[in-house]
Amino acid sequence: INLRTVYAFAREMYPKISTEYVQYGTAGFRGKAEFLDSVMFRMGVLATLRSRYRGGAVIGVMITASHNPEPDNGVKLVDPKGEMLDASWESIATDLVNVSDQELEQHVAKIIKDNNIDITSSSHVFVGMDNRYHSPRLLKAVADGVIALKGNVREFGIVTTPMLHFFVVAANTKEAYGKPTEEAYYEKLIGAFESLRNGQLENGNYKNNVVFDGANGVGARKMLQFIKRMNKSLNISVINQGIGPGKINDECGADYVKVQQRPPISMPIVEPFTRCVSVDGDADRVVYFFTNDKGEFQLLDGDRIATLVAGYLMDLVTRSEIDLRLGLVQTAYANGASTDYIVNELKFPVSCVPTGVKHLHHKALEYDIGVYFEANGHGTIVFSDHAKATIATASETKDSAKTLLLLIDLINETVGDAISDMLLVETILNHKGWDVKDWISTYNDLPNRQLKIKVQDRNVIETTNAERDCVKPEGLQTEINKVVSNYKRGRSFVRPSGTEDIVRVYAEAATKEDTENLAYEVGVLVQ
Ligand code: NG1
Ligand code: ZN
Numbered sequence: 001i002n003l004r005t006v007y008a009f010a011r012e013m014y015p016k017i018s019t020e021y022v023q024y025g026t027a028g029f030r031g032k033a034e035f036l037d038s039v040m041f042r043m044g045v046l047a048t049l050r051s052r053y054r055g056g057a058v059i060g061v062m063i064t065a066s067h068n069p070e071p072d073n074g075v076k077l078v079d080p081k082g083e084m085l086d087a088s089w090e091s092i093a094t095d096l097v098n099v100s101d102q103e104l105e106q107h108v109a110k111i112i113k114d115n116n117i118d119i120t121s122s123s124h125v126f127v128g129m130d131n132r133y134h135s136p137r138l139l140k141a142v143a144d145g146v147i148a149l150k151g152n153v154r155e156f157g158i159v160t161t162p163m164l165h166f167f168v169v170a171a172n173t174k175e176a177y178g179k180p181t182e183e184a185y186y187e188k189l190i191g192a193f194e195s196l197r198n199g200q201l202e203n204g205n206y207k208n209n210v211v212f213d214g215a216n217g218v219g220a221r222k223m224l225q226f227i228k229r230m231n232k233s234l235n236i237s238v239i240n241q242g243i244g245p246g247k248i249n250d251e252c253g254a255d256y257v258k259v260q261q262r263p264p265i266s267m268p269i270v271e272p273f274t275r276c277v278s279v280d281g282d283a284d285r286v287v288y289f290f291t292n293d294k295g296e297f298q299l300l301d302g303d304r305i306a307t308l309v310a311g312y313l314m315d316l317v318t319r320s321e322i323d324l325r326l327g328l329v330q331t332a333y334a335n336g337a338s339t340d341y342i343v344n345e346l347k348f349p350v351s352c353v354p355t356g357v358k359h360l361h362h363k364a365l366e367y368d369i370g371v372y373f374e375a376n377g378h379g380t381i382v383f384s385d386h387a388k389a390t391i392a393t394a395s396e397t398k399d400s401a402k403t404l405l406l407l408i409d410l411i412n413e414t415v416g417d418a419i420s421d422m423l424l425v426e427t428i429l430n431h432k433g434w435d436v437k438d439w440i441s442t443y444n445d446l447p448n449r450q451l452k453i454k455v456q457d458r459n460v461i462e463t464t465n466a467e468r469d470c471v472k473p474e475g476l477q478t479e480i481n482k483v484v485s486n487y488k489r490g491r492s493f494v495r496p497s498g499t500e501d502i503v504r505v506y507a508e509a510a511t512k513e514d515t516e517n518l519a520y521e522v523g524v525l526v527q
Contacts (some may be wrong), residue, residue, distance in 0.1 A: 044145020100327020
């Protein structure tokens with residue numbers, strides 16, 4: 001393989017047009033789409049090298065900017081088991097993207113040498129994209145990066161982020177997970193969902209209807225595909241389908257609903273207490289919401305989903321008379337009331353880790369059954385091999401264990417999957433005979449508020465203790481503590497965003513007014 005080709009491709013087709021330093025962050029590279037062509041090309045190169053480094057295993061490349069606005073795009077790599085790119089390669093990615101076109105050839109040669117990569121061995125890269133209008137152009141750049149190194153590339157077109165993760169795992173584990181196709185994905189999830197329903201479509205307070213806000217993203221398209229294949233096991237009406245003038249994530253979708261604490265702008269009038277679901281632009285996050293009979297908006301976020309799932313799993317494990325270690329993982333953004341509920345009522349072990357699913361996922365793997373969710377609705381459940389084997393054995397005699405076995409099939413363990421998570425919530429509510437009133441009455445959320453603060457250099461803020469305490473700039477935490485101590489049930493923290501050029505402020509307190517004031521006061525300290 002002649003590395004000159006890489007340089008020639010880069011120079012002719014994907015020249016680097018910005019010298020701004022970019023970093024492979026919690027969600028890979030993100031930015032304005034017009035600056036991403038060279039980044040994408042180089043990520044195609046890197047994915048091929050990573051595949052060869054991993055003995056020819058399939059590596060995934062997902063093109064999306066998730067919940068960010070339509071003009072943005074981004075790219076993240078998926079490792080062979082469906083997990084995020086290994087941390088040790090994040091810096092390799094960062095360096096590769098920042099070298100000049102002239103240095104590129106030599107730099108690629110250095111990566112090959114440093115990592116002992118056999119450049120003639122076979123490689124496989126799967127590429128998927130969201131439905132942003134610039135995604136196809138960027139997908140071609142990734143594919144050309146693969147081709148420049150004579151690798152194999154398979155394009156999946158428009159898919160959700162969790163679908164791409166599914167394809168990567170399926171291809172690498174062969175029969176264990178099903179085929180790496182869209183059809184196999186639908187079959188696996190719908191099959192498990194319909195078996196779990198077992199013909200019982202309504203139960204107690206549970207009604208069989210939901211409104212699904214697709215954020216004008218790929219989640220909407222895929223949900224329409226689900227509906228086509230489901231035997232009316234759930235009546236889903238899809239809004240923000242991505243046809244017409246609506247822009248991706250614009251005044252709709254999970255991030256908008258969670259942060260603004262209101263329904264999508266385009267919300268049709270529905271009966272009070274109708275279950276509504278919002279996903280984000282690449283369908284890896286999900287939140288529920290409804291309007292009560294006073295017309296008030298009520299949110300059921302990632303913390304609610306986590307507590308619902310954790311309680312249900314614990315119940316099934318107890319009834320199956322098996323001994324497994326269960327645990328729940330949250331971040332500092334988890335509502336304090338949810339943590340109290342988990343610790344005091346569910347008596348479930350909880351841990352807090354820094355923001356970003358890779359931290360949550362990693363921690364969750366320490367348990368036999370690890371439930372993890374970010375408050376924004378990004379999360380899943382992971383089962384250890386020991387847990388799977390124990391459940392399988394118990395399922396021969398116990399119905400509760402049979403249910404657990406089907407739940408494992410319904411869950412996309414590799415990464416948070418909005419559609420799989422939604423089907424899981426629907427299953428649990430159905431089994432419990434619950435409507436949203438029953439669900440929300442388990443505990444009362446503390447009022448909470450997030451602010452984005454523009455600062456000159458967000459990295460002057462450094463945190464510790466799972467981002468709950470600020471160590472730099474010196475003295476800031478003492479001042480925050482002083483402010484917080486004036487508020488009943490007050491809690492607040494600040495951290496630099498990993499995906500936007502801002503500092504985030506989080507505040508919660510006993511009343512809405514206190515929360516607003518606390519957020520404002522802490523925001524002033526940061527500015
Ligand atoms: P940053 O920008 O680092 O706060 C945001 C979300 C994360 C995660 C990433 C990746 C919040 C407060 N932060 O990270 O949870 O989803 O984006 O998409 O929601
Ligand atoms: Zn997302």
